[in-house]
Structure formats: structure tokens, C-alpha cells
Amino acid sequence: MSNTNNTLTRRELLTGRWSEPVKPADSGRFVGPASSTPGGVSTSERASRRLPDCVVRNHREDTFRLVSDLISDQRVILGFIYTRCKGICPTTTLHMREAYRVLTARQAAPFRMITISVDPERDSPDDMLRHAAVNEAAGFPNWQFVVASPEDTLAIRRGLRLVDPDPVRDRNVSTHSGVLVLGNDRSNRWGGIPSGAAPVHIANTFERIARVGTLQEFAGFGQQPS
Amino acid sequence: MNKKKSTTHQLTRRTFIRQTGIAAALAAGVSSYLRLAPQAFANAGPATPFSFTPFTRPLPIPGRLAPATLNPAPGSIDAAVGSPAVYHGIAPEYNPAHAFNKASWVLTDPSTGKPFAEKRHILEYKRTQAELIPGVKTNLYGFNGTVPGPTIRARLGEPMVVRVKNSLADTETSLHLHGGHSPSHADGHPCFYVFPNQQRDYFYPHVAPKVNGKMDVAEVPSTMWYHDHGNDVTAFNVAHGLAGFCLLTDQLEENLIKNRYLPDVDLRDAAGNLLLAADGSTQQGRYDIPMAFTDQRFNADGSLWWDPFDHDGRIGDVFTVNGCAQPFLNVEPRKYRFRMLCASLARVYQLRLSNGQTMQQIGNDSWLLPKAIETSSLYLNPARRADVIIDFSKLAGQTIYLENIMTQTNGRKPDGVDPKAPIKMVKFVVGKTKNTAFPDFNVPTGVIRPHVNITAAEATVTRYFDFNRSNGAWQINGEFYNAYRCDAHIRKGAVEKWVLRNGSGGWWHPIHIHVEAHQVVSINGKAPPDFLKYKSDHTMLEDNTTVELLMKFRTFDGPFVFHCHNNNHEDMRMMKQMEICNIETSGATCPPTLNGQWFSVPQATCGVPTDYVKSHPGLFS
Numbered sequence A: 001m002s003n004t005n006n007t008l009t010r011r012e013l014l015t016g017r018w019s020e021p022v023k024p025a026d027s028g029r030f031v032g033p034a035s036s037t038p039g040g041v042s043t044s045e046r047a048s049r050r051l052p053d054c055v056v057r058n059h060r061e062d063t064f065r066l067v068s069d070l071i072s073d074q075r076v077i078l079g080f081i082y083t084r085c086k087g088i089c090p091t092t093t094l095h096m097r098e099a100y101r102v103l104t105a106r107q108a109a110p111f112r113m114i115t116i117s118v119d120p121e122r123d124s125p126d127d128m129l130r131h132a133a134v135n136e137a138a139g140f141p142n143w144q145f146v147v148a149s150p151e152d153t154l155a156i157r158r159g160l161r162l163v164d165p166d167p168v169r170d171r172n173v174s175t176h177s178g179v180l181v182l183g184n185d186r187s188n189r190w191g192g193i194p195s196g197a198a199p200v201h202i203a204n205t206f207e208r209i210a211r212v213g214t215l216q217e218f219a220g221f222g223q224q225p226s
Numbered sequence B: 001m002n003k004k005k006s007t008t009h010q011l012t013r014r015t016f017i018r019q020t021g022i023a024a025a026l027a028a029g030v031s032s033y034l035r036l037a038p039q040a041f042a043n044a045g046p047a048t049p050f051s052f053t054p055f056t057r058p059l060p061i062p063g064r065l066a067p068a069t070l071n072p073a074p075g076s077i078d079a080a081v082g083s084p085a086v087y088h089g090i091a092p093e094y095n096p097a098h099a100f101n102k103a104s105w106v107l108t109d110p111s112t113g114k115p116f117a118e119k120r121h122i123l124e125y126k127r128t129q130a131e132l133i134p135g136v137k138t139n140l141y142g143f144n145g146t147v148p149g150p151t152i153r154a155r156l157g158e159p160m161v162v163r164v165k166n167s168l169a170d171t172e173t174s175l176h177l178h179g180g181h182s183p184s185h186a187d188g189h190p191c192f193y194v195f196p197n198q199q200r201d202y203f204y205p206h207v208a209p210k211v212n213g214k215m216d217v218a219e220v221p222s223t224m225w226y227h228d229h230g231n232d233v234t235a236f237n238v239a240h241g242l243a244g245f246c247l248l249t250d251q252l253e254e255n256l257i258k259n260r261y262l263p264d265v266d267l268r269d270a271a272g273n274l275l276l277a278a279d280g281s282t283q284q285g286r287y288d289i290p291m292a293f294t295d296q297r298f299n300a301d302g303s304l305w306w307d308p309f310d311h312d313g314r315i316g317d318v319f320t321v322n323g324c325a326q327p328f329l330n331v332e333p334r335k336y337r338f339r340m341l342c343a344s345l346a347r348v349y350q351l352r353l354s355n356g357q358t359m360q361q362i363g364n365d366s367w368l369l370p371k372a373i374e375t376s377s378l379y380l381n382p383a384r385r386a387d388v389i390i391d392f393s394k395l396a397g398q399t400i401y402l403e404n405i406m407t408q409t410n411g412r413k414p415d416g417v418d419p420k421a422p423i424k425m426v427k428f429v430v431g432k433t434k435n436t437a438f439p440d441f442n443v444p445t446g447v448i449r450p451h452v453n454i455t456a457a458e459a460t461v462t463r464y465f466d467f468n469r470s471n472g473a474w475q476i477n478g479e480f481y482n483a484y485r486c487d488a489h490i491r492k493g494a495v496e497k498w499v500l501r502n503g504s505g506g507w508w509h510p511i512h513i514h515v516e517a518h519q520v521v522s523i524n525g526k527a528p529p530d531f532l533k534y535k536s537d538h539t540m541l542e543d544n545t546t547v548e549l550l551m552k553f554r555t556f557d558g559p560f561v562f563h564c565h566n567n568n569h570e571d572m573r574m575m576k577q578m579e580i581c582n583i584e585t586s587g588a589t590c591p592p593t594l595n596g597q598w599f600s601v602p603q604a605t606c607g608v609p610t611d612y613v614k615s616h617p618g619l620f621s
């Protein structure tokens, strides 16, 4: 299943046996309790505002603003790969895909997945499509495989603290972070889990942190105590 | 610039080593103090946008946890697992019919000649607000609304039930009594939750392991602390105030107090009668002062800066003691006992007195040392406690400071000791006279608390644990924490040798092992420093370091965890689960082959109804 067929067209990749269309988990908008407005003295910013609201292109050649279109008010899992990767990246995408399936089967609240290339100088949207397709993940409606500019990619990694302290190591894309960042922008609660963790545990942790499951919302911490 | 700074360090380091027993003994790790972090990665967040005049407010002394009536009664059918009142129930060990035989652990109250009665308390996780910085209101979490939480006062052999209510709507919590010896249900395993708006009865028998049928006086803890331990949220919760002290005494310590080798733990009048607060709680003794150190960082709106994406470890730029930034403490010209606790997530402190005076360290972590160690500075890393005597008797009318000389700019490890750049933590204002109604005590010269050495020959099992970083995440033996996996299957009664290895050059990990004290045997093949030779509940694993330790597993069965106590690393799954199994009672169901094997259900659901676990599998991993 994992062989790459470079002769497949973009259309075939998106619609053929490589992809697995699933029922949309949501219409793309967050459906949940209204955001709690920080009261009193508190104006603590949402953590996602530390990321650049940069233009990203996905594997379908659509363009988005990273924060305002993809993250703002959403429950999100962010993964990081580069398509020539022979290390952790196939696992990262595979585990995200299986977690997506687990969450869908559990009828979890709407969520999104975003896979970001850490090698934007070489990865094109086509490469991302191929990566998504060979990992049978190209057809998920709420999962974008995106590329940003090299500068923006570094800014994203910096914002998410996915930068190796050693600059030499950091420039070596093969040692990039295998951490999945997951959270709920509306509640401003975020966490991380290694992408090597079992898919069911990725789904579980996401449920607990982003309240994708049946438990109550994590209220914004900036609020005054009531 | 780095080079120049290193030179300064080296010169001063020699002096430093000469002056302190600690540094010399820490030789294994000392070299790492001298390396400086690359400036490019020194930024641990934006600077706190407030300035204030330090040392204008007195050191707050946490109040004591008041006695409470628990209704329904712990252990009753109305307080069983799944009940509306106490959803998470109480430890099976609380049942008189349990093999633990709780009545057999209760000691005689010397004041009444009768067995100690069970103490009962209520501890509530709730939102609160406090002025860590004068004039700046900060939203926090607090046990019973206070930061730090109220001090729990315990007595060996006096059973206690603390009914814990989680009134945070936000998050599952789990309460850990750090450095204690408690049943699995009450140990704060990260998945032994207290759900929002639910309660759990924590049963603390307050016991020490038995030797020849009697509790071993060598194992009795003195300075424990409690803090939240919820899966994925420990760092956030501890940073936001969920920590407090638990002070325990036994006959030995009470005799030390009676014979004036230690000051009163509780507030008493000159005749020795307890002075209770209005709510019936005991109060902190005049000359025995707890000090919990944290480093904080603030947003412009007064809330705590928190970077949810930071997995290195949080480093603050405002230093608080007992929830007050840079307080002063009025003292008499006499000796004081201080229970110092590093409640920071990632910061390592090296504390000294500004006048160069030495201190007497009488305890490390939970336990009193066999003998006092004179030292000019104290090494205090996350979760460590130092039990210390400071003598102000020659300083009447003077002012001195407790200073931190360890510099640290990120959560990975300290940059090094810089004696030229002390940060003043507490100002001691020494009065001219002392209260003669309360005579000074003498630093104990003989054995304080005996230590029974565990020898390597007793160990029947050796385990190796490698702490490493893989693609930006934290692993032990190449694995992430998983509640479904038994990482170490331990037979109760066994002596085990554990070898903890950190092959990385860039990271320090304070490794905390629940339920039992351990004895550090060697650090990189060399003897540990004096204060680490006896009992610890955690061990700082510096970079490129191997630590060997010995421990015995006694009294309690069940799942417990061990983990990095840089709470950010812990939340990123630098944790493992051990299952202690009683071979005598479990027989063939207690095979050694469970090491590394998977449970069909997570073993970490104690106190949650089975139906709930089945319908919410996601909560328990």
C-alpha cells in the first residue's frame, strides 16, 4: 500500500483508491458553547496568537490563513512532517490518520488536523498530496497538509516551541520534532503528545485536553473566579 | 563573553567548593554548572511587565488544614465508589477486613494512652485570586482557596482521611502526597482522578514500612508536600498554586523537640499547651517556618504567563516564597528551623546567606538526616526539600538575605552558579531581643534520625532506565508513558537496584519515584554528596550522568508511577508505571513476566466505577 506511483494524476490522487473520503465531521465551523469572554482585568491572549497568521497552501492547492482560517476557535491537532522523511514522518501521519478514525467513530465533536511541512523549500503542495495519498490520508475533509514559506515555517515552529536548542541540529530537518500539538483554541487549552504514541492514546489525550468528548469545556483561565 | 564569564565561574567555583560540602560532593555534576546556554535560546518568555519594591510584605505562613466532619462517613456505603457523595470512594486498604489490617498500624497517643483516633479533613480545589506581586491581582488555583495550600499536620500512626473535592470546572485532578508512603488509591497516580465537582476520600494511614513487626523509625518522613498530579495538567496546576506542605512527627521528632534539639512544630504557649486557631486547627510553630519557592512570570493583565507549547520547562522572572514575591521575615536573634521546598517546575536554586554564614542542613526531602551537615549553600532542585537550621543569634539588629546564586535562563538546565549575581529571595530582619519565654534550641550533634543502609548485595533485581529526548519529546527506555503498560513489575518485599541514565548533554531531569524512599548509591560511579547519601524521594539526573540507587518496596500493592519532576517533561510523558505485587497473597497471578507487558484495561482507574471507565476509555491513558 505504501508504494508511490508518480504517474497518478492529482485528480486520481484526490479521488482514487489512495484516498478515503469520510463523512465530514463538521461544516468547518466550531459548534459549541459560546466563548467565555474574559472578564475583569484579564486579557490573556490565546496561545494561537503567538503563531503567524500566514498564508499556507494545502495539498489541494487551496490557500488559507493559518490562524484565522484553520485554527481560530477550533479544536486542532497539528503534526509536522517533510515528504522525503524516512524517519518518524510516516508514523506521524499514520498515527494521525488512525486517531482521526478513532475520533470519527466515537462521534467526537468537530475537530481539524493540520500537517505542516518542516521542509518548505523542497516540499510542494503536490509532494504533500503524494505524502497524504500514500498514507491514505488525502481524502479527509478536515485535514489539511500545508506548506508555508520558509520564513513563516520557522515562525510557526518558533511559536510552537518546536525548535531544537542546538542551531545545527535545528537546521537538520531529519531530527525535527515528532510532537503533535493538540488543543482547543476557544478554551485556550493546549497540550502535546509524541506522534509515536499509540493512535488511540493520541485520540484520548485530544479528547481530554481539547474536550472533544462529552466532558465540559475548559473555561478560559483568564476569567475572574466566580 | 561566555568565555569571560566561565573564567569568573571557575575562580569562584574553587572558593565555592572549598566552602561547601555540597559542591565538593556534587563534583560529578559541578562541571555542568559552568556551561552557559546559547544566548539565542535563553528567552523563556517576555519579561514580567511589573516592577515593585521588594521586601515590603512579611513572609506569609500557610495556615493549617482544619479538622472537619465528613458526612457521609468515609468507607460507608454512601461514600463508596460511584456514590453521588464521594464518587471516587476510598482506598480498599480502609476496609478493616483488607489484608493491610489498618488497625494494626495505629499507634498509641502518648497524651491519652489510647490509640490515635482518625483525623478528618476537607481539601477543595478551587479558583482563587492572590497578590503574588503587591497590587497585582493574579488568578490562581488554590487548595481551599489559599496559595500555598494549608499545611497538613500529621502524626505517625494516626490515620487520616482527607476528602478532596474538585471544584475546578476545567480539569480532572489527582492529589499526590509527595514523599509519603500511602495506598495506591490515595497516592495521586495521574489517572486516579478527582473529576470536576466530584470527591475522593484520600486515606493516609501515615505509616512507615515495618521491620520485624514494628514501623521502622529510620523511614519516618518529616517534611512532605502535596501537589496536583493530574495527567497532562500537572505543570499548569502546580504553577498556578496547587501545592502545600504536610508536616509529620513521630516519637523521635517529638523527643528532639522536647529535649530542645528542634523547635516546636506547632504553636504553643510557654507552658507547652497547643494554641489552636478559631477553626480548631493547630498553627505553625514560631521558630519552624515552611518556605515554598516558586518562580513566576506574569502577563500585563496580572495573570500568569503560561506557554502551553513549552515542553522544556517553565522559568519565571519573579521569585515568590509562600505565594509572596520577595518577602521579609522578622526574626529574633536565635535559631530557626526552615522547611525549604522548591515548588518550581524547572528552576534549580543554590541558596546561601548574604553574610556568608553557614547553615545546618538536618533533612533532605521528606526525611531528617542522621546528622546535621554544615553548609554554606543549599542545592534545591524541583521537588526537593531542605530542612535547615539558621542561627541568627549573633546578628541582633542586623539584616541579611537568603539569596539564590544559580542562574537559569531556560527549562533545560541551569546555566551555572554565579556568586557575583545573587538574587535576593527573603530578607531576614533580625530583632534586638529574643522572647525568653521560649528558650533557644541546640543544633543536634548526635544522631538525628538513624539511617539503615541498604546494601547492593540485598538487591535481587536490577533495572536500567534511560532518560532521553527523541524528536522533541521525552522518553524513558525509548517509550512514552502509557497507563496500559506495566513498565516494572515489582514483588513486594524485594530490594531493587535501579540505574538511571541520562546520556544527553543538554538536559537535566529530577526523577521522582513514588511510594518508597530510595538510597542514592553513586553518581557517575562516585559517592553522592553527604546530604544525598541517605533517603530521597527524587534524584536529580544531570546531563551525562548515571545514578545508581537502591530501594525496598513494602506495605502497599498496586500501580504507582515514577517520572521526571520537571512537570513539563512529566506532562510530555516522561513517566513510567510500576505495579507492586504481593507474592504472598497473589501467588501465581504475580509473575515477573509482566515487565513491559500490556494490561487489557489501564491499571490506573482506581476509584472510578468500571462502567465509567468502559464508556470513557480516553480518560485513562
Ligand SMILES: [Cu+2]
Binding pocket: B508, B509, B510, B564, B565, B566, B569, B570, B574
Ligand atoms: Cu525531565
